[in-house]
Amino acid sequence: MTESTVSTQIQLVTRPVGWPTARDFRTVSVDLPELAPGEVRVTNEFVSVDPYMRGRMNDVKSYAPPYVLGEAMTGGAVGRVVASASDTIKVGDVVVHQFGWRDRVQEGAAGFRVVPELSGVPLSAYLGVLGMTALTAYVGLLDVAAFKAGDTVFVSGAAGAVGSMVGQIARLKGAKRVIGSAGSPDKVALLTQKYGFDAAFNYRDGDIAGQLAAVAPDGIDVYFDNVGGEHLEAALATLNNGGRAALCGAISTYNNTEATPGPRNMVNIVGRGLTLKGFIVGNYVHHFPEFSAEMAGWLASGEIVFDETVVDGIDHAVEAFLGLLRGENTGKMVVRTVA
Structure with a gap:
């Protein structure tokens, strides 16, 4: 079966006043071009929704730039490489990135980090307990x-x-x-x-x-x-x-x-x-190596446990985000983009 080159993306179209509503977003389909040298194409498996994203919907100065109206929302995601024109990332690699609310993404290899698949641990863990x-x-x-x-x-x-x-x-x-x-x-x-x-x-x-x-x-x-x-x-x-x-x-x-x-x-x-x-x-990412080592040990020993609230379908990302703001999640809220 030929891999799809259509990316379903969620865009912010109006800046919410008070509680966001579904009308502040839209879902679009974007045709991905041929890979340029150094690019990879990734099919996301899980996309993260997080409370900080609400602040980025406002056009105010903050630690992160506001979302651009009419462009795909960004944020954490984990997926698998399905096409590559990169010397460093190959087809089949699992990667994490910040290109967010879409089911497929195509960008330069520098925007992705390859991570290992761990036995018994879902890939979504890279957006939560391992992320x-x-x-x-x-x-x-x-x-x-x-x-x-x-x-x-x-x-x-x-x-x-x-x-x-x-x-x-x-x-x-x-x-x-x-x-x-x-x-x-x-x-x-x-x-x-x-x-x-x-x-x-x-x-x-x-x-x-x-x-x-x-x-x-x-x-x-x-x-x-x-x-x-x-x-x-x-x-x-x-x-x-x-x-x-x-x-x-x-x-x-x-x-x-x-x-x-x-x-x-x-x-x-x-x-x-x-x-x-x-x-x-x-501002604290320099702690990531020591954190990763300790957390991997705690997970392996069962000393750390975690829960996830999983919403299926990229077209339900907005529902997942609004549910998060209402406190409907237990543990990490993620959107599963593939069946």
Whole structure:
């Protein structure tokens, strides 16, 4: 059977105000040209959807340029090379890249990284537990928050792709106590029964500060923030003297149309000598070799486990992304582009 040279791509066509809707996107078919020297053609198997993508839909200055209207959305993906005019990448190689929301991509070989196929591990793992998602958890906890054995750690949005990794890494590195928040009773149970958290609570029950205080009577030493808003305020109320917070994301505010009020207890930063540090994982990629070695060992031994929420079909990528923003995923949300 002849390999298709048609690429189905998802484009952003209008910049969302508040919550994105399906009308902000369109699906197009693009005919790929003959390979130029040095190019490869890849059939994607999995495409990543991630919270940070919401920020790139706004035309504002940030750590990453905004998406260009009328062009295919970019982001993490993993696939297999089906045609090659490169001396370094051959047909059949599995590659990861950042060309994102499409089922086929054709670009210069420099834009792809060849990765091994691991027995019993799906290729989608390169978008989560073996990729930038888990690296975010690793460097955020160990470098940014300066975790040390004996710390009590609180993770917001702990059943998501990053949060679930943070809690498990903290446990493996000798945390005294690991606490997480999640958005449903099932996810709360998952944290303690599968991921090894010592305690967890459902933030949708309200009174986040009160719930955190109840499960952390001796306070917390490290806060890993994926949510912002009320979670950050609760953490500032609970952090012990000298506590550290790694600010990774603030998904509770991404679709707000007005400025979000800051925590009302910022004075605690001064009084308790707290350190709050925001970070972008792209500034910590030099940790990737050590992360890869440790994570591969933890996966092989079964000390790290992971979940994925898989949505089938590139034409359902927008649905997957909107579901992610609503918290419908457990673990990493990915789109499977091939049957």
